[in-house]
Amino acid sequence: MFYREAGDFKTSYVDDNQTFPIKFDRYRYYVVLFIAFAIIPFLLNDYWVNAVFMPFLIYAIAAIGLNILVGYCGQVSLGTGGFMAVGAYSCYKFMTGVDIWWGGELLFRLPEFNIFFSVLMGGVMTALVGLLFGLPSLRIKGFYLAVATLAAQFFLVWLFNRVSWFYNYSASGQISAPERTLLGVAISGPSAPAWAMYLFCLVFLAVSAIIARNLTRGSFGRKWMAIRDMDIAAEIIGVDPLRAKLSAFGVSSFFVGISGALFFAVYLGAVEVGEVFGIQKSFLVLFMVIIGGLGSIFGSFAGAAFLVLLPVFLKNFLVGGLGWPTDLAAHLEFMIVGALIIIFLIAEPHGLAQLWRVTKEKLRLWPFPH
Amino acid sequence: MNDMSTEGYVTPDGRKIGGVMMEMKNITLRFGGVKAITDISFDIREGEIRAIIGPNGAGKSSMLNVISGFYVPQEGEVWFRGTKRPQMKPYQVAQQGIARTFQNIALFEGMSVLDNVMTGRLTHMKTGMIAQAIWKGKAEQEEVENREVVEKIIDFLEIQAIRKTPVARLPYGLKKRVELARALAAEPKLLLLDEPMAGMNVEEKEDMSRFILDVNDEFGTTIALIEHDMGVVMDLSDRVVVMDYGKKIGDGTPDEVRNNQAVIDAYLGVAHD
Numbered sequence: 001m002f003y004r005e006a007g008d009f010k011t012s013y014v015d016d017n018q019t020f021p022i023k024f025d026r027y028r029y030y031v032v033l034f035i036a037f038a039i040i041p042f043l044l045n046d047y048w049v050n051a052v053f054m055p056f057l058i059y060a061i062a063a064i065g066l067n068i069l070v071g072y073c074g075q076v077s078l079g080t081g082g083f084m085a086v087g088a089y090s091c092y093k094f095m096t097g098v099d100i101w102w103g104g105e106l107l108f109r110l111p112e113f114n115i116f117f118s119v120l121m122g123g124v125m126t127a128l129v130g131l132l133f134g135l136p137s138l139r140i141k142g143f144y145l146a147v148a149t150l151a152a153q154f155f156l157v158w159l160f161n162r163v164s165w166f167y168n169y170s171a172s173g174q175i176s177a178p179e180r181t182l183l184g185v186a187i188s189g190p191s192a193p194a195w196a197m198y199l200f201c202l203v204f205l206a207v208s209a210i211i212a213r214n215l216t217r218g219s220f221g222r223k224w225m226a227i228r229d230m231d232i233a234a235e236i237i238g239v240d241p242l243r244a245k246l247s248a249f250g251v252s253s254f255f256v257g258i259s260g261a262l263f264f265a266v267y268l269g270a271v272e273v274g275e276v277f278g279i280q281k282s283f284l285v286l287f288m289v290i291i292g293g294l295g296s297i298f299g300s301f302a303g304a305a306f307l308v309l310l311p312v313f314l315k316n317f318l319v320g321g322l323g324w325p326t327d328l329a330a331h332l333e334f335m336i337v338g339a340l341i342i343i344f345l346i347a348e349p350h351g352l353a354q355l356w357r358v359t360k361e362k363l364r365l366w367p368f369p370h
Numbered sequence: 371m372n373d374m375s376t377e378g379y380v381t382p383d384g385r386k387i388g389g390v391m392m393e394m395k396n397i398t399l400r401f402g403g404v405k406a407i408t409d410i411s412f413d414i415r416e417g418e419i420r421a422i423i424g425p426n427g428a429g430k431s432s433m434l435n436v437i438s439g440f441y442v443p444q445e446g447e448v449w450f451r452g453t454k455r456p457q458m459k460p461y462q463v464a465q466q467g468i469a470r471t472f473q474n475i476a477l478f479e480g481m482s483v484l485d486n487v488m489t490g491r492l493t494h495m496k497t498g499m500i501a502q503a504i505w506k507g508k509a510e511q512e513e514v515e516n517r518e519v520v521e522k523i524i525d526f527l528e529i530q531a532i533r534k535t536p537v538a539r540l541p542y543g544l545k546k547r548v549e550l551a552r553a554l555a556a557e558p559k560l561l562l563l564d565e566p567m568a569g570m571n572v573e574e575k576e577d578m579s580r581f582i583l584d585v586n587d588e589f590g591t592t593i594a595l596i597e598h599d600m601g602v603v604m605d606l607s608d609r610v611v612v613m614d615y616g617k618k619i620g621d622g623t624p625d626e627v628r629n630n631q632a633v634i635d636a637y638l639g640v641a642h643d
Contacts, residue, residue: 013517014510214505218513219495226478226489233476236438237556238464238493247499295480 019213036202041195049194054267056308057201058259063288063300064212065255070286071294072216073248074228075137079149081281082156083253085273086129087260089166091122092175095188095265096168115180115187119204119261126257127250129156134249138242153282160273176270188265197266204262208255213297215251224248225295256285291341293353302352310337378415381608388416390449391592392437392560397446399432399616406432407443408616414560419586420594421607423627425636428613430596431473434562437594438470439463451559465493469558471549473565473596479538483529483548484520486537490555491516520555526588527551527581543574547581554585561585563595567602575599579606604628612636 010016020026044053062080069075094113099106113121133152137145160166167175179189186192187200215221223244226234235241264271271277284307292303311333318329348355378388392414399407407429414420422430435441436448439460448455450466458466469490478486495516501508524530527547532540537548546566553561566582567575579602585591597603603610604624612620612627614636620627627633 013514013521017510017513017517211503214503214509215499218502218505218509219492219497220499220502222481222485222489223492225481225485226492229478229480230476232440233472233478234489235460236440236464236470236472236476237490237552238461239489240459240461251499 017217019217033206036206037199041199044194044198046194049198050267051312052309053198054201056304057198057205058262058267059285059288059308060301060304061201061205061208061262062256062259062285063292063304064208064297065252065257065259066285067289067292067294067297067300068212068216068224068255069248069252070289071296071299072221072228073224073245073252075134075245075248076142076146077149077252078146078279078282078286079133079152079156080256080285081277081279082153083126083130083256084260084263084281085156085160085277086126086253087122087257088264088271088277089160089175089273090125090257091118091261091265092168092177093166094118094121095178095180099165101165115182115200115265118180119258119265122261123254123258126260127254130249130253130256131246134246134253137245137249150279153279157273157277160277172272174270174272175264177265180265188269190269192266200266201262204258208258209297209301212251212255216297220247220251228295287341291344291351293351296351296353298356299351299353302356306352307337310340385417385587385608387418387608390414391416391418391451392594393449394433394437395447395449397433397436397443397448399429399436399441399443405616407436409446410613410616410618411446412611412618412621414592414594416592417586417590418592418609419582419607420592421603421610422594422596422613423598423600423603423610424613424619427615429616430613431564432616433613434470434564434594434596437560438468438562464556467556467559468562469553469556469560470562471546471553471564471566473568475542475545475549477537477545477549477552480536482534482536483540483551484524484533486548487520487524487551487555488516490552491520493556494519519557523551523554526584527554543570546570546574546578550578550581550585554589554591557589558591561591561593563593563597565596565598567597567599575602582606 010021015021018026020029040053062084066077066080069077094110095115095118097112098110100108100110133149136148140148161173164170164173167173177188179186179191181187182196182200185196187196216224223234223239224247226237226239227241227244227248231241234244260277263276268276288303288307289300290303291306292301293299314333314336315329318324318332319326324332378386380386390413393411394413395411397407397410398405410433422433424430432441436443439458439462442457450468455463478489481489495512497509497512524533527550529544529547529551532544532548537545540548550563550566553563563582567578570578582593582595583606586593595603595607597606607624609622610620610624610627611618612630612633614632619632619636620630622630
């Protein structure tokens with residue numbers, strides 16, 4: 001009853017092209033935005049930010065990025081962890097001032113970038129690296145491309161471990177984010193307030209989602225999807241596969257890089273590359289995209305929420321609700337999450353986004369389906 | 371009608387056909403040791419409906435693939451609008467204004483009908499990535515302009531009702547029509563149709579024939595088509611090329627071809643002694 005299309009007539013193509021063509025959807029979207037920006041920051045405490053909101057926001061950006069590549073352009077990538085590491089390390093270098101050496105001498109040192117621009121540069125540098133590792137996609141497809149991106153994953157982690165320039169020659173081999181402020185409020189470092197970190201990530205997520213949506217509904221999105229659905233036909237109707245695939249790699253890596261930068265600078269504060277940006281991270285983000293729904297921006301949010309919230313919820317429920325010992329709960333949590341993923345994918349192989357779509361179709365006619 | 375060597379001619383139904391648009395000169399195409407096309411030359415004129423016919427395996431589809439740049443012939447030249455075409459990638463050929471449909475439908479199954487037809491406009495959409503990301507302004511304006519063109523084609527082919535339907539849900543006949551819409555959306559100068567009526571019943575064939583004639587008539591699009599239904603070919607086309615075993619065995623108006631002994635032999639078989 002609430003969710004209706006009937007009587008909602010479009011009189012221009014601009015109206016018809018909206019992200020949320022149905023009025024109810026549109027208002028719901030504004031309400032969600034309002035709650036996220038104006039209400040949640042006042043209710044936050046450290047636990048909620050660290051356990052729920054920050055991982056969700058940051059993984060959602062990564063999932064959007066990977067969804068553009070895998071879901072929209074159909075190029076499988078297992079290098080997400082490596083690309084996030086590129087974002088994190090670029091962000092670190094730009095935060096602390098990039099030093100350029102030549103022949104054992106310091107040539108020059110860039111000034112330290114503001115945290116906002118450091119994160120942005122994390123995205124830009126990752127986009128460049130993504131373009132480079134996207135080149136094989138012109139020749140190889142499917143599983144073979146996945147293996148090629150796997151090489152990127154291992155190479156990048158190795159690089160950040162070995163080359164001490166990347167971690168500013170620190171003895172531990174770790175990078176840790178110094179305190180940086182934006183408009184007088186600390187964003188990174190141990191004393192950054194929860195609401196500031198939350199809002200900082202939220203702004204990046206909101207802008208990323210809007211950009212991703214705009215790109216995917218326009219000519220770039222159609223090029224990507226054409227390549228995904230039938231690359232030969234796409235080429236015959238005038239899509240340059242080189243540019244289409246590389247642009248997907250670039251845009252995707254940009255978002256993944258931003259998420260890596262935020263993950264390091266704002267969320268964790270200190271990072272050891274092999275531990276944080278290993279192959280598990282690549283799979284985690286890929287699962288988010290698959291469970292959420294390939295080729296759907298909403299699906300990226302849903303998948304990130306599912307895989308971030310489910311463990312938290314299970315832990316609270318098993319330990320807090322049923323009074324189980326923590327270690328037992330921790331082990332069972334893995335089993336339950338794994339089982340849920342399998343059950344879920346059997347029930348709805350197209351992911352949460354498809355489930356949401358079907359629900360909407362049904363709601364549209366409810367309560368008179370005939 | 372006899373004097374075809376000079377500029378243009380007039381068809382029996384009074385349409386004026388212009389000069390040579392595309393000329394294939396001595397095309398030979400080999401796959402390893404197999405000769406798919408042997409030394410074939412023919413031309414396609416402005417505003418013409420040109421059919422390529424022949425028994426199965428004659429090399430018709432290979433010929434179409436040569437025209438659309440998908441195969442590169444080992445010998446011979448392709449001339450398009452007065453200039454010799456250098457070796458090109460298929461997408462560059464598309465940008466020159468050659469669009470095509472496929473024998474086995476090659477639509478983008480994951481997209482809606484509207485998005486499929488809009489992909490046909492990609493050669494006309496030039497906004498950069500930054501403008502697309504911002505959307506408001508240039509990108510949106512371009513989208514709306516192209517949408518208007520696409521909507522005209524959707525009207526023309528009478529597929530308004532299914533515009534938002536995912537292509538994967540459509541029946542075969544409609545898919546064929548959507549594919550034609552996608553090719554037309556590019557506003558091509560030359561439209562290549564690979565068996566547009568394969569697997570259709572009589573009514574669908576009639577519809578499709580009507581669309582082909584209308585496209586030629588209203589948009590002035592030059593059409594080259596491959597078809598097995600002889601009735602359709604003879605009714606629609608202005609001139610026919612007949613191929614058999616990769617060689618050209620006939621070329622001319624439907625009447626000339628129908629009475630060509632080599633063509634009759636190829637289709638009906640000939641007694642060997």
